[in-house]
Amino acid sequence: MSDPMIEIVKPSTMREALRILARTSPRALPLGGGTQVSLFPTSAKVLVDLSELALAGIRVRGGRCEAGAMTTLAQIAASPRIPAALQAAVLRETNRNLRQQATLGGALAVREPGPLLACLLALGAEVSLEPGKVVEGLDGWLRRRLTGRKPAQLITGASWNSKQTLAYVDVARAPADRPIACVAAAAVVKSGRLGNVRVVLGGAGQPLALQLSPARLMEGVAVADLDRTMEAAGGVIRAPWVDDIRGTAEYRTAVAPILIRRALAHLLSAGA
Ligand SMILES: Cc1cc2nc3c(=O)[nH]c(=O)nc-3n(C[C@H](O)[C@H](O)[C@H](O)COP(=O)(O)OP(=O)(O)OC[C@H]3O[C@@H](n4cnc5c(N)ncnc54)[C@H](O)[C@@H]3O)c2cc1C
Known part of the structure; x- marks a missing residue:
């Protein structure tokens, strides 16, 4: 039987935290809000509490919004520095109690694929990592994890271009239920036209799907072009939807263009 005892250490410097995390024995893991590690068994014998490392908080500087890794989901949902659409998306993640504890x-x-990561992916967010102060695109970070490589890295935060407009829309069985399907779209809106468009499809437990080909068709689009654009984009929207308890892949395929059109309309009205 494995030893059920886990030691929690609380380093006061990043250097000390990285030194402990670099050890291979006993194995150490970072501890955020503990909502996941407290429920699921872990092979780690040491948890490194990050709460003394000044990693909580949100600021905007140099045209970028920066959120620290220890910022809770509740703080993200309440911060005036966070785009309203991202706040709304975070409120669609899990329940109030867990949001107070769970960290970025x-x-x-x-x-966990869902509204938060869909929005961050649409914003083209970058993830900051230690050691080495590495900055990596979220897209690459998620794909790298999915290919099974296990980086022993500490996430210190995420940042994105704060000049973008973000829209988030979803469909759910009930207003408080988690989304069957969602769309996050980000763009720079100038003179009533979309630029640098990024569109992500997702949903609770659904794979995230960045829509590169449809987004190309949306460049320069104005309100009057929306129907024509969606007609053209409809044929190139692709997402690896899966059937689950909330709905079928077929339903999600049918609803995706409607949600995308709605998100683009929100972008154009918010950026006007
Ligand atoms: C029943 C239940 C349902 C949930 N449903 C959802 C949901 O639908 N959507 C949602 O978004 N969340 C959900 N959560 C919260 C879920 O645990 C999240 O994924 C949460 O954001 C984890 O954050 P945490 O700070 O509590 O992580 P922890 O539990 O502290 O850690 C989780 C893992 O992340 C690693 N980790 C933590 N911080 C860092 C860091 N800075 N750098 C590197 N690795 C780190 C840990 O080592 C550990 O492996 C749910 C939780 C529970 C218990």
Whole structure:
């Protein structure tokens, strides 16, 4: 039987935290809000509490919004520095009690697909990692994890271009239920036209799907072009939807263009 005892250490410097995390025995893991590690068995014998490392908080500087890894989902949902659409998306993740505890770093590490990651992917967010102050695109970070490589890295935060407009829309069985399907779309809106468009499809437990080909068709689009654009984009929207308890892949395929059109309309009206 494995030893059920886990030691929790609380380093006061990043250097000390990285030194402990670099050890191979006993195995150590970062501890965010603990909502996941407290429920699921872990092979780690040491948890490194990150709460003394000044990793919580949200600021905007140099045209970028930066959120620290220890910022809770509740703080993201309440911050005036966070786009309203991202706040709305975070409120669609899990329940109020868990949002008070769960951290951005934990959400990125667990990479639970859902509204939060869909929005961050649409914003073209970058993830900051230690050691080495590495900055990596979220897209690459998620794909790297999915290919099974296990980076022993500490997430220190995420950032994105704060000049973008973000829209988030979803469909759910009931207003408080988790989304069957969702769309996050980000763009720079100038003179009533979309630029640098990024569109992500997702949903609770659904794979995230960045829509590169449809987004190309949306460049320069104005309100009057929306129907024509969606007619053209409809044929190139692709997502690896899966059937689940909330709905079928077929339903999600049918609803995706409607949600995308709605998200683009929100972008154009928010950026006007
Ligand atoms: C029943 C239940 C349902 C949930 N449903 C949802 C949901 O639908 N959507 C949602 O978003 N969340 C959900 N959560 C919260 C879920 O645990 C999240 O993924 C959460 O964001 C994890 O954050 P945490 O800070 O609590 O992570 P922790 O539990 O502290 O850690 C989780 C993992 O992430 C690693 N980690 C934590 N911080 C870092 C860091 N800074 N750098 C590197 N690795 C790190 C840990 O080592 C561990 O492996 C749910 C939780 C529970 C218990």
